[in-house]
Amino acid sequence: MPDLNSWDTSVTDIAQGVIAYRGTPIGEVIEEADLADALWLVLFGHESSPGGVDALRRALIAALDHGVAAPSTLVSRATASTRGALPLSIAAGLIAFAGPAHGGAAEAAAELFVQIADLGGTETAVSTVVSAELTAGRRVPGYGHPYHDRDPRVPALMNGIEPTRTHRDIAGAVERALLAETGKPLYMNADAAVGALLLDAGLGAAEVTLVTALGRAVGLAAHAREERLNEKPFRAPALTTVHFHPTAETS
Numbered sequence: 001m002p003d004l005n006s007w008d009t010s011v012t013d014i015a016q017g018v019i020a021y022r023g024t025p026i027g028e029v030i031e032e033a034d035l036a037d038a039l040w041l042v043l044f045g046h047e048s049s050p051g052g053v054d055a056l057r058r059a060l061i062a063a064l065d066h067g068v069a070a071p072s073t074l075v076s077r078a079t080a081s082t083r084g085a086l087p088l089s090i091a092a093g094l095i096a097f098a099g100p101a102h103g104g105a106a107e108a109a110a111e112l113f114v115q116i117a118d119l120g121g122t123e124t125a126v127s128t129v130v131s132a133e134l135t136a137g138r139r140v141p142g143y144g145h146p147y148h149d150r151d152p153r154v155p156a157l158m159n160g161i162e163p164t165r166t167h168r169d170i171a172g173a174v175e176r177a178l179l180a181e182t183g184k185p186l187y188m189n190a191d192a193a194v195g196a197l198l199l200d201a202g203l204g205a206a207e208v209t210l211v212t213a214l215g216r217a218v219g220l221a222a223h224a225r226e227e228r229l230n231e232k233p234f235r236a237p238a239l240t241t242v243h244f245h246p247t248a249e250t251s
Contacts, residue, residue: 010045022046036060043210048201051162055201056211058160059194062153063103063215065222069147072097072216073223080224081235089224090217097220100141103191103212109142110195110205112174113167121170123177130177142171142192143178150187157193160200167199 012021019026021042029038036057040048048056068074076093080086097103112129119125133140145151158168171192178186195208203211227235 011042039214044203044207049162051160051164052201055160055162055197058157059198059211060215062157062190062194063212063219065216065219068223070097071099071102072220076220076224077227077231078235080227081231081233083228083233086221086224086228089227090220093220093224094213094217097213097216098209103216104209105141106191106195106212107205107208108195109171109192110167110199110208112141113170113196113199114205116170116174117166121166123173126170126173126177127181130174130181134181140174140178140186142189142195143175143186144184145187145189148189149185151189151193153190154188154193157190157197160197162197162200164200164202167196168193171196 010022012019013023021029021038022045024041029041033041036053037048039060040053040056065073068077072093075096076089079092080089100108112133116125116129119128130140158171160168171188174192175186175188178184194212195205198208198211199205
C-alpha cells in the first residue's frame with residue numbers, strides 16, 4: 001500500500017517563512033526571472049540555456065489561440081455560456097485540445113521526428129518513414145492546414161535561437177518528402193514546428209502537449225471570459241442545424 005502520510009517533491013519547498021521553487025527562493029524568482037524562465041524552472045527542474053527558454057516562450061505564444069473555430073475554443077465558450085465557473089470552461093476546452101486530431105498533433109509530429117532521428121535523420125530515413133505512413137493510410141501529423149496554405153506561425157517557430165536544429169531540419173525534410181510523394185503542397189503547420197523546436201531545446205515528445213496545453217489555457221480563458229461578458233447564456237446549436245438519421249443498431 002502507498003504511504004499516504006509521506007509525500008516527496010522536488011518542485012516547491014514550503015516551510016515557515018520559506019517558499020522556494022526547485023531550491024530557488026521565490027523572491028529571487030519574482031525579482032529576476034521572466035515568465036518563460038520561471039515556467040522552465042518549475043516544469044523541468046533546472047535552468048535552461050537561452051535557446052531552451054526562447055523555444056518555450058515561442059511555443060507558448062504560438063499555442064495561445066487560434067480563433068473561435070478551433071474545437072477546444074468552441075467547447076470552452078459553450079461551457080462558459082452555461083455560466084459555470086471559468087476554470088470549468090478552461091478545463092473543458094483543454095480536454096478537447098489534447099486530442100491527436102487537435103493540439104495533440106504536435107506531440108505526434110514530435111514522435112515521428114524522433115523516429116526519423118533514431119534512424120539517422122537522413123533523407124533516406126525521412127523518405128522511408130513518410131512512405132510507410134502514407135502506405136498505411138495515415139495522415140502525417142503537422143502538415144497541411146484547413147485554414148492556411150502556409151501557417152503564419154511557422155517561420156517564427158523555426159527561427160528559435162536554439163543552436164541545435166536536428167529536428168527542425170527533419171521537419172523541413174518531411175515537408176519536401178510529402179511534396180515528392182503526394183504532389184500536394186502539404187506545408188508544415190505549427191504542430192510540426194512546435195514539436196521540432198521543443199525537441200531541439202532538449203524536451204521529450206511526451207512534454208510537447210504539456211507545453212502547448214499551458215499556452216492554450218490562456219487563450220481559452222480569454223474566450224471564456226469574453227463569452228460571459230458579451231453573450232447571452234446557453235450557447236447551443238439551432239435545431240434546424242441538427243439532422244436526425246435513424247440507423248440500425250450495431251454490436
